[in-house]
Amino acid sequence: MGAKIECYLDLASYYSYITFTDLAQNREKLAANGVDIEINPVLLGGINHLSGNKPPWTNEVKAKYLKYDSRRSADRVGLFNIQGPPDLMAVSHTVSPLRALLYIKANYPEATFLAAFESLFMAFWTPPNVNLIPEENLRAVLQGATEKPGKSDSKKLFTEDEVDKIMQSRGQMKDVLLANTKKAVDLGAFGAPWIWVTNAKGEQEPFFGSDRFHHIYKFLDVPFQDIAVLAPSKL
């Protein structure tokens, strides 16, 4: 097995979106360094349940801090317009869109799966924050999804018939979503993004969070630029 980054991500996880965006920006260079990326949809609620954890924002003190940290993290990857839905708890049970993504992953090219994932992330986290639980909302986002997410003038990802098929067939992916979620927990997950990395020597380690890429790249032994203080710039 070659070097690989396997990510376990939920649409309702803010830091999963940051991770997804960061990896999209580095995907080509990682491939050039012999590192494959695989994105696995999981239900964060299931991970929390199975691992005995709770979303950090349910703790008032953490929620206060996360206001700063989430904005800084989004700025770092260029997502300047995202914010949590006001009713995050109510819209977090993303089983239906995650199953749709799993169906797309199993039946379409990787680029289509990635563009669909990004379109759903964008809809969920960009005001006015689409609630993806009602069937008609999910259908509308898939219908509007394009090859370049956010650019309505680029080619549509799916025809109306294809959206119908995805909507009708997503129930088939029930067990796959469950298996992915359990697998993440078996790999040690207590939250998302959970990132399981295999290096060229075949060694494997887990990483938690969108802010661990310096550790991941060191473990993978790929060249990267680490955080370093520079001398003050001269005028």
Ligand SMILES: N[C@@H](CCC(=O)N[C@@H](CS)C(=O)NCC(=O)O)C(=O)O
């Ligand atoms: N420091 C991490 C935080 C990641 C994080 O808080 N993820 C949430 C979901 S969006 C979670 O599952 N947290 C579980 C925990 O903190 O125990 C990052 O920057 O990505």
